[in-house]
Amino acid sequence: MDPRILGRLSCPVCGEPLAETTAGTARALRCGRRHTFDIARQGYVNLLTGRAPHVGDSAEMIAARAEFQAAGHYDVISAALAAATTRAVQHLRDVSSFDAYPLVVDVGAGTGRYLGAVLAALPDSVGLALDVSKPALRRAARAHPRAAAALADTWQRLPLADGSTAVLLNVFAPRNGPEFHRVLDPAGTLLVVTPAADHLTELVDALGLLRVDPDKADRVTATLGGHFTPVSSTAHRAELTLTRPEIATLVGMGPSAWHTDPAALADRLAALPDPVRVSVAVRLDAYRPR
Template sequence: MDPRILDRLRCPVCGEPLGLATDAKALRCPRRHSFDIARQGYVNLLTGRAPHVGDTAEMVTARADFQAAGHYDVISAALAAAASRAAADFGAYPLVVDAGAGTGRYLGAVLAALPDAVGLALDVSKPALRRAARAHPRAAAALADTWQRLPLADASTAVLLNVFAPRNGPEFHRVLDPAGTLLVVTPDTDHLTELVSALDLLRVDPDKADRVAASLGGHFTSVSSAVHRTELTLTRPEVATLIGMGPSAWHTDPTALGTRLAALPEPVRVTVAVRLDVLRPR
């Protein structure tokens, strides 16, 4: 693991700094708490059993395929631009953390735009972390429950990404540098709107923006908020991949979905609409 990342990690049990074991197969703290490094490259920083396992291997594969086709590059571009502005005032090797990183695609895009930065992907899904560990040469990955205390030093992070993922306001505030920036991406009300009715998918909560603000209330001040939109032209199999990578994958009957998909005229035009909120610690 890159020492510039390792220096900012902390033991999830006692909060002491972590170092690489002599056999390079684990991280250990001075109190001898030990955390294995998987052969796929990520380190397991969970303490006890996680209350959930995150995205399945099938969901992660669907997401990787969909992202690789460039369909969500509008999100990557918006994050990279915002992160470049946010990290401009930091010195050498600012740390970018993606909390709920999934495949690491967005973290990789941000690091590509920040040649002096290093990155850490945090997720509770092992299939996701197997990909995130390879997302960028300057990135590392760790198995961690972002609802719990994050395995990071206080004020260690320059930019924190949170894309379609749970938000832990107190912990985000603790690990961010006072001059750092939180970038939160959430679906806007018309995100995938053409598919919601046609395929009976989960709808975006109309109060989503208010719930995001409430989850971070008291810890952050809004700097800006902007909606980024694009229209996709998809085949039916690509629509199936899109559905399979998101929350509707847990709630949609496969047989009924197949019937509805077969009735869609091709090509399928789909709106991507996401809100990017830029926030600073209070």
């Protein structure tokens, strides 16, 4: 593992620093108290403590997400995050003596697509993808040459040292305010992407998808309020032209995949015009630690 990333990690059990060890062909991370965490042959390290309460997105969902993202459909989100992270790192350097290699951590990283876009825009940064889904991490471990990936549960102690992180990314993912606050540099930035009320609005009724809570972004801010201060909020939109197979891929990669009957979905898809114009609408909120 890149030492610039390894040096920011901490044992999720005791909080001590981690070092890489090798025994034959097996690689692992181990702390001074000998808590040991295996590095999978696909490149990610398992930093879970005990059994996770859920296994995250399935291999099928991750494959669908990778296909949809690779087509560029959500590049509006990648571009917004890259620009916001660049500003956040500049702010960090302006107000503190943070070292030359800012660490960007994507919590709930999925395929690592957004983290990869951010690292491409910041050539002197390194990145860490955290997710509870093994299929996601197999892809995230290859998202960028300066990125690493780790299996970790957002609701547990994050495997990062106090104040070790320049920027935290959180895209359509759970948020742990106290842990985010602990691992962020005091001058660091948390970037949260949430769907706007009209995100994918053309498909919600037509396909029976989960509806976005119109107050979602405000509720997110309220849950973080004890630890973070909002500093900016921007809206980002794009209009896609999607074929029926692309719409099926879109549905299969998100939360509606858990709640939609496949037969009913197929019937509703068949009733759609081909192609369909679909709105992408998200909100990007930036927060700094209190």
